Amino acid sequence: MQYSISKKNNIIEGRINLPASKSISNRVQIINALSYSFEPIKNLSTCDDSKVMQEVLFSNTNVFDVGHAGTSMRFLTAYLSKILGEWTLTGSDRMKERPISVLVDALNSLGAQVSYLEKEGYPPLKILGSNLTGEEVSLKGDTSSQYITALLLIAPTLVNGLKIKLEGKIVSRSYIEMTLNIMKEFGIEYEFKGNEIFVDKQAYKVMPYTVEGDWSGASYWYAFMALAPKGKLFLDGLKKNSFQGDSGLIEVFEKLGVKTNFSKRGMYIEQSNEVCKKLIFDFIEMPDLAQTFAVVSALKNIPFHFKGLETLKIKETNRIAALIDELAKLGYVLHEPKEGELAWDGEMKEVTEEIIIKTYHDHRMAMSFAPIAMLRPEIKIDDPMVVNKSYPNFWEQLKEVGFHIEES
C-alpha cells in the first residue's frame, strides 16, 4: 500500500494531541514489573513497541517476539535474565541484525546466563533467568545507550546494587539521563560521576504514573510547519521541561523558521522569518531526529552537515543509506563526509521517474518524508502503516488538520 498526501490551501492550523512517549512507556512498564506494581500507568503509549512490552510482561509463555522494538529487546534481556525461568527472546529479521553483545557480555559478567540461538552477538537469545550476584560492570558506551538503560533499570533490584563503568564515547546520553530521571521519580537514588554510575540496592516506589507526550513525534509537525507557507498549530501533551532529549528540537527548528510559544492556551508553533544559511548540527543526543532535519533542510534548500550519526546504521534500518537513497529520488545528492556524518552541499541531479519513497520498516522514514507533501504532493510513501511502531494515529491526525490521503 502507498499513500499520497495533499492539502488544498497548505495552511497548517489546528490542535494535535501528541502520542505518549514510547521510551518513557517502556521504562515505566519494566519498573512496574520489577516492583510487582499494578498501579496504573496513565497515558501509556498504544504503539507497537509499547504493546509488545505489555504482552511479554503479562504473557504465560516463555517465547517472546518483540518485532522491531529495540527498547523492548534490550530492556527485556536484562529483566528476564534475573527472572527465574528459561526464556527465548527474538524479533524481526532486522532485529536479528541489531547488535546486542555489549549488553549480553555485561549481564553474563554479573552472573546471568544469556546465550545466542543463531548468530553470535545478535538476537534471538536464550536466557536462563537467575539470581544476579555481580555488583560491578564495565561496558562500552559507543553503540547504544539502551544497553546502559537496561542495566540501570534492574540495578536497584540486584542483591548488591550496581556500579556501572562506561568506557569510551557515550552515545545517546540524553536517554541515559531520561532513565535516571524516571528512576528518581520512582524514589531511586543514584550517583552519576564522570563515567561511573552508582545505584545501591533500593525498592522502587509503587505509584501511579502519567507518561508525557512524545517529543520525537512532535518533530514531524514542526517539519510540516517549516515547509508550510503559513500556519499556527497547538501541540498538546508535551512538557516544556521534559526528560526527553528530543525536546532540544525547539532550538534547532528555530534555525529552520519555526518558533515555539508556551501560552496559557497551551504550546503552539508558528513560522518565523529567521532561517539559517547552512545547518551544522551534532545529533549524538537526538539521533531519532536526524531524518526529520535532513528532509526539512533539503526541501528548504538549506545545505547541511550533520555529525554524531554513528548509531544510525543499526537502527530500524541503516538510516544513513536510506536517507541518501530516498532523497536522491527527489534529486538531492547527499554524501557521507566521514563515518557518522551526513551532508548536503546543495548539489542536485535531474529526476524524471515517478517518486515512491521506500520506508524500510522504519516508522521515521514514513513520518519524516510525509511533510514533503507541502511542496511535492505527487510523491507517494510506501508501506505507510510502519508508523505504528511509535505513532499509530499519525495519519488520522493529518486528516484531522485537513490533509487528504489517497491510498493506492
Ligand SMILES: O=C(O)C1=C[C@@H](OP(=O)(O)O)[C@@H](O)[C@H](O)C1
Ligand atoms: O532508550 C531509548 O528509549 C532510546 C534510545 C535511543 O537508542 P540508542 O541508544 O540505541 O541510540 C533512541 O534512538 C531510541 O529510539 C530510543
Ligand SMILES: C=C(OP(=O)(O)O)C(=O)O
Ligand atoms: C531507534 C528507534 O527505536 P528502537 O531502537 O527502540 O527500535 C526509534 O524509534 O527511532
